[in-house]
Amino acid sequence: MFVVGVSGGIATGKSTVTAIMKEMGVPLVDADVIARQIVEPGRRAWTKIKTAFGEEVFLESGEINREALGKMVFSDAEKRKIINKITHPEIYREIQWQVLRQFLRGEQFVVLDLPLLFENEKFASYLYKTIVVACEDEIQLDRLMARNGYTQKEAIARIETQMPLEQKCKMASFVVENSGSQAATRVQVEGIVKYLRSSRQHLYLRAVWGGGLALVLGLIVALLMYIYS
Incomplete structure (x- = not known):
């Protein structure tokens, strides 16, 4: 893939x-959708944002007030760095998982x-x-x-x-x-x-990854046979 x-x-x-x-x-893997999901109430990024920015960027429902937070970080470079440091790792992690799921689906x-x-x-x-x-x-x-x-x-x-x-x-x-x-x-x-x-790019990548995986598995098998022989 x-x-x-x-x-x-x-x-x-x-x-x-x-x-x-x-x-x-x-x-399709949508980073904007993921960005909204990772800051839902109770999620790890939500907790970190509450600690870093306080109650003023939250609605009464407990959800993040995206407009208030956006205005705050847009006008302050340091706060923008803080929010990026909190959210970006979570977003990239979820993107990787979703791409992997599509790969496993073939x-x-x-x-x-x-x-x-x-x-x-x-x-x-x-x-x-x-x-x-x-x-x-x-x-x-x-x-x-x-x-x-x-x-x-x-x-x-x-x-x-x-x-x-x-x-x-x-x-x-x-x-x-x-x-x-x-x-x-x-x-x-x-x-x-x-x-x-x-495009046939996916066939090339499958061959490369498949060959690499076969090599790794072969080395593991050989190592196990050596250990237990």
Whole structure:
């Protein structure tokens, strides 16, 4: 099995692209979903956040007030480092488990939906291909303001915290241009999925991993025979 990474800029329409992939039966591991799950009440990251930031970032229900926490860490680099140190290891651990489960199911490939794919190189060496979802700057700004209720100044500030979209596009294997209609976006996504499904990379990886596993097992058997002979 090979792994494909999909990313983009904030409000460029990544969720639209991954929704199309899901409809096509592509297995997907969504880092945003995992990020919400690992901070559910009682979870390890939830407890650490409560210790580090106090009650002011929690709702009466015990759930994290994501808006309050977001504003706090967005305006303070040190607090942002703290929250990343708490959540990132938990997120990456769960991503690895979910990818492993897809491998054990015998999937040809899995798509890893990771917003900060290029900002964080942790998974870069594991990716066969990368996809970036892009759109025109003005459209991105308008979408973000409409979606989150930000002022223009707030929206620009959020966009500028990320790696420039143009730079991500240069680093990607595929770019999905999402400035137009959903039908136009779908055509692009279907073409990429068709390409991935035609790949034989998974067979090569299975041969490599299978050969390596056979070698390890052979060495273990030989060692046991030597010990007990």
